[in-house]
Amino acid sequence: MHLATYLGLLHTSLGTLADAFREVAKGHGDEPDVERTCEVLASRIDAQAEKLSPIVDRYGEHRETEPERLHTAEFEQTRTGGVGLLRDLQDLYALSSFTDITWTVVGQAAQGLRDKELMDVVSACEQDTARQLAWLKTRIKQSAPQALIVAKG
Amino acid sequence: MDRWVQSACVLCSNGCGCDIAVKDGRIVGVRGRADDIVNRGRLGPKGLHGSWQAHGKDRLTTPLIRRNGELRETDWDTAMTTIVRRSQDLLAESGPLSHGFYTSGQLFLEEYYTLGVIGKAGLGTPHMDGNTRLCTATAAAALKETFGSDGQPACHADIDLCDALFLFGHNMAATQTVMWARVLDRVKGPGRPRLVVVDPRRTPTAEAADVHLAPLPGTNLALLNGLVRAVIEHGWLDREYVDRHTLGFEELKATVEPYTPEHVAGICRISPADLMRAAEIFGTSERVLSTVLQGFYQSHQATAASCQVNNLHLLRGQIGGPGSGVLQMNGQPTAQNTRECGADGDLPGFRNWDNPEHVEELARLWNVDPLTIPHWAPPTHAMQIWRYAEQGSIRFLWISATNPAVSLPELGRIREILRREDLFVVAQDAFRTETTELADVVLPAALWGEKQGTFTNLSRVVHLSEQAVAPPAGARSDLDIFLDYAHRMGFRDRDGDPLIKWKDAEGAFDAWRECSRGRPCDYSELSYERLRGGSGIPWGGERLYADGVFPTDADYCEDYGHDLLTGASTTPADYRARRPDGRAFLKAAEYTPAQEQPDDEYPFLCTTGRSVYHFHTRTKTSRAPELQKAAPDPWVELSAGDATGLGLSDGDVVRVESARGFVEVPVRIGRCRDGVVFLPFHYGFQAANELTPTEWDPVSKQPLFKISTVRIRRV
Ligand code: SF4
Numbered sequence: 001m002h003l004a005t006y007l008g009l010l011h012t013s014l015g016t017l018a019d020a021f022r023e024v025a026k027g028h029g030d031e032p033d034v035e036r037t038c039e040v041l042a043s044r045i046d047a048q049a050e051k052l053s054p055i056v057d058r059y060g061e062h063r064e065t066e067p068e069r070l071h072t073a074e075f076e077q078t079r080t081g082g083v084g085l086l087r088d089l090q091d092l093y094a095l096s097s098f099t100d101i102t103w104t105v106v107g108q109a110a111q112g113l114r115d116k117e118l119m120d121v122v123s124a125c126e127q128d129t130a131r132q133l134a135w136l137k138t139r140i141k142q143s144a145p146q147a148l149i150v151a152k153g
Numbered sequence: 154m155d156r157w158v159q160s161a162c163v164l165c166s167n168g169c170g171c172d173i174a175v176k177d178g179r180i181v182g183v184r185g186r187a188d189d190i191v192n193r194g195r196l197g198p199k200g201l202h203g204s205w206q207a208h209g210k211d212r213l214t215t216p217l218i219r220r221n222g223e224l225r226e227t228d229w230d231t232a233m234t235t236i237v238r239r240s241q242d243l244l245a246e247s248g249p250l251s252h253g254f255y256t257s258g259q260l261f262l263e264e265y266y267t268l269g270v271i272g273k274a275g276l277g278t279p280h281m282d283g284n285t286r287l288c289t290a291t292a293a294a295a296l297k298e299t300f301g302s303d304g305q306p307a308c309h310a311d312i313d314l315c316d317a318l319f320l321f322g323h324n325m326a327a328t329q330t331v332m333w334a335r336v337l338d339r340v341k342g343p344g345r346p347r348l349v350v351v352d353p354r355r356t357p358t359a360e361a362a363d364v365h366l367a368p369l370p371g372t373n374l375a376l377l378n379g380l381v382r383a384v385i386e387h388g389w390l391d392r393e394y395v396d397r398h399t400l401g402f403e404e405l406k407a408t409v410e411p412y413t414p415e416h417v418a419g420i421c422r423i424s425p426a427d428l429m430r431a432a433e434i435f436g437t438s439e440r441v442l443s444t445v446l447q448g449f450y451q452s453h454q455a456t457a458a459s460c461q462v463n464n465l466h467l468l469r470g471q472i473g474g475p476g477s478g479v480l481q482m483n484g485q486p487t488a489q490n491t492r493e494c495g496a497d498g499d500l501p502g503f504r505n506w507d508n509p510e511h512v513e514e515l516a517r518l519w520n521v522d523p524l525t526i527p528h529w530a531p532p533t534h535a536m537q538i539w540r541y542a543e544q545g546s547i548r549f550l551w552i553s554a555t556n557p558a559v560s561l562p563e564l565g566r567i568r569e570i571l572r573r574e575d576l577f578v579v580a581q582d583a584f585r586t587e588t589t590e591l592a593d594v595v596l597p598a599a600l601w602g603e604k605q606g607t608f609t610n611l612s613r614v615v616h617l618s619e620q621a622v623a624p625p626a627g628a629r630s631d632l633d634i635f636l637d638y639a640h641r642m643g644f645r646d647r648d649g650d651p652l653i654k655w656k657d658a659e660g661a662f663d664a665w666r667e668c669s670r671g672r673p674c675d676y677s678e679l680s681y682e683r684l685r686g687g688s689g690i691p692w693g694g695e696r697l698y699a700d701g702v703f704p705t706d707a708d709y710c711e712d713y714g715h716d717l718l719t720g721a722s723t724t725p726a727d728y729r730a731r732r733p734d735g736r737a738f739l740k741a742a743e744y745t746p747a748q749e750q751p752d753d754e755y756p757f758l759c760t761t762g763r764s765v766y767h768f769h770t771r772t773k774t775s776r777a778p779e780l781q782k783a784a785p786d787p788w789v790e791l792s793a794g795d796a797t798g799l800g801l802s803d804g805d806v807v808r809v810e811s812a813r814g815f816v817e818v819p820v821r822i823g824r825c826r827d828g829v830v831f832l833p834f835h836y837g838f839q840a841a842n843e844l845t846p847t848e849w850d851p852v853s854k855q856p857l858f859k860i861s862t863v864r865i866r867r868v
Contacts, residue, residue: 031540032848037719040745082544134721141530142537145279150250150546 020075027078082151161616166483168610197330207776213597214627253280257554258485261606263661269495275644279527286535288484291450294853295459301705307478314476317438322448368421371747377461379417389436394470440476456852473699487608498532502672520646534854558587562845599624617684705733717742720851755862814843
């Protein structure tokens with residue numbers, strides 16, 4: 001069963017995503033709303049990972065060898081300036097979209113397996129991921145015109 | 154005394170109807186208008202003394218321009234030509250996003266509307282906001298999130314009719330004295346309503362309360378989640394009303410579920426019994442009126458906490474009836490108009506920037522290309538405007554009728570921004586202020602009483618303020634200044650006619666009536682003629698939402714709303730999918746601890762606030778001898794316990810210091826709860842905002858003046 005592999009992947013990618021949000025928070029302290037919201041979202045991603053943990057353990061016993069290397073891109077260093085902020089938020093958007101679709105994949109399997117516990121976790125975490133994406137999109141839309149048209153440096 | 158001239162007071166959001174006494178072409182006093190529904194003849198100390206005594210003192214009467222680093226006197230033509238040249242150069246070089254406008258909550262409706270049209274249809278910049286961002290942005294946001302549009306549901310008469318009055322973060326005795334007098338009529342009279350006050354300080358308002366809840370600064374949302382939970386838990390709700398008129402009950406219930414009295418008491422450091430008493434008063438009184446102000450608006454999770462007040466009323470079906478409703482208060486006298494007319498960046502007439510049909514409507518009205526009107530993202534809020542200026546992408550900043558060098562958070566940073574070489578700053582004011590001293594061009598403006606216009610108070614009551622006297626020679630009304638700029642810039646409509654077609658206040662008002670027609674804030678029935686004599690008149694009738702129908706219809710609403718935790722916008726498609734169709738939203742969020750938490754280095758929580766004797770940064774009130782004498786200097790308030798712990802007594806001078814700056818002020822003992830200190834924010838010297846953080850609420854974008862951590866030592 002490949003679900004175990006996928007759960008592992010999801011678990012790792014949540015860790016990567018939370019780190020990335022924290023990194024952006026740290027790198028953009030001059031944008032207090034970005035700093036603050038990224039921290040709040042990071043701690044919610046930690047909570048997602050925590051909810052998933054027991055399920056990863058449960059399926060982990062049945063883990064098969066990976067069909068192929070599944071991994072998420074790591075977030076590298078934050079950038080500076082208006083365009084830098086925009087790029088960093090876009091990177092977060094990409095990472096967050098990856099966990100979003102991974103939750104969807106896992107959710108489908110949970111339904112197939114009639115795993116009620118996993119289904120509940122997926123539904124709560126999908127909502128939370130939608131919130132991340134919505135915030136990122138809102139903030140990106142706000143920043144884009146200024147960064148691309150008038151920002152210097 | 155030669156004559157009385159009709160007006161209303163512009164020193165707080167109550168907007169008391171008054172008459173101005175004129176003798177020999179000068180203002181010599183004011184009196185309350187007995188037939189006004191707001192104040193019934195009363196005036197408070199600020200209105201009586203502060204509204205007119207500054208008029209003859211220290212006025213700016215000639216434009217100033219910076220040459221070789223110094224502000225020098227110049228003439229109007231030179232000043233305006235300089236402004237227009239810079240504006241046009243920047244437009245040619247980098248377009249309208251290089252322009253920002255930072256206005257006020259103290260101008261008149263006509264001035265805001267004119268400025269709004271200049272910004273949106275003339276220049277096409279989304280960078281326009283008022284200092285109302287600092288005072289009432291959360292009121293507007295909470296009303297939009299819950300009811301679909303701005304607009305205060307309740308009215309002043311509800312004070313006379315309620316059985317319970319809740320003041321959430323509202324020290325009414327200091328901020329709206331005449332409103333408070335109306336409360337005292339009830340509290341000291343027969344059939345006393347029960348009074349609940351939420352405030353971390355034991356203010357005179359709190360002393361009058363049956364229940365005083367003093368949560369730690371930054372924990373309002375936990376408290377409110379606890380109150381909502383208790384009301385649901387005890388079944389003090391009107392299930393039928395909730396089912397018919399609201400959306401989101403199950404989510405609300407789930408969100409507040411963890412906030413048991415004990416849990417809340419632990420977070421807020423209050424007694425669980427007091428919490429339950431307050432909940433019971435809310436849950437069992439026949440008619441409840443709530444007001445909300447800066448203690449909530451300028452604090453952590455401001456919009457979420459303020460929405461919970463709306464939710465309490467919706468749960469009980471207590472909205473729009475006599476004596477039952479909510480006033481998401483305004484702070485400044487004309488803040489409501491900044492919001493209505495689009496001078497805070499929103500589209501005029503409570504139109505929705507995310508609704509293409511609303512943008513089209515404005516484009517038709519103004520006869521401009523809809524693409525000119527900025528609507529690709531939410532309007533830029535003040536804190537972001539300052540950030541863009543700090544980063545050098547806004548290079549033209551026009552400040553009118555406000556003093557950000559005292560009123561914004563983290564003043565050291567604000568001064569640095571204002572001093573930037575690449576930022577051209579226009580400051581328009583009646584007096585020299587901390588801000589004008591840092592401007593490139595200073596324009597002398599007329600004051601209240603020296604110009605004509607209307608404004609709308611905290612309960613939607615519109616007053617006409619007539620011109621009583623001429624401004625001092627050399628000063629011009631803000632409206633005339635904006636019109637002159639528009640004229641010199643040559644803003645045109647699609648037919649090549651002047652974009653702005655009015656030439657005076659009444660013409661602007663009539664244009665606004667058309668703009669507001671059919672919108673929630675519909676002024677089309679009002680006119681200068683109707684507003685003359687008698688009382689001020691509310692738009693929308695005495696109360697809103699008596700029928701339980703809210704302006705949430707997707708085609709009509711002012712905003713599609715936000716996630717209260719992060720401020721993420723709800724998309725038009727998601728909003729429509731919920732089919733609100735006139736139902737109100739029961740929105741909620743979990744409590745999260747504020748970013749600044751006391752530690753060994755900065756062990757105290759500092760909150761800032763108001764004194765009864767002053768308004769804003771004291772440009773007027775410090776020039777009124779009675780007010781100035783009553784509160785000439787800033788101070789810091791400490792609890793008796795904390796003072797003893799630090800070995801301090803009354804009058805000792807201490808340094809209060811945060812990570813951002815410090816003030817040195819004498820100590821006053823009393824009023825605060827242990828661990829919390831208070832600084833008045835009015836003073837330009839030893840200014841409280843040296844200490845406050847650059848941080849804001851995710852939804853309303855209102856800065857968090859009420860929470861910074863500080864240390865204290867004797868000097
Ligand atoms: S309560 Fe407000 S509006 Fe009324 S007189 Fe006092 S300051 Fe003026």
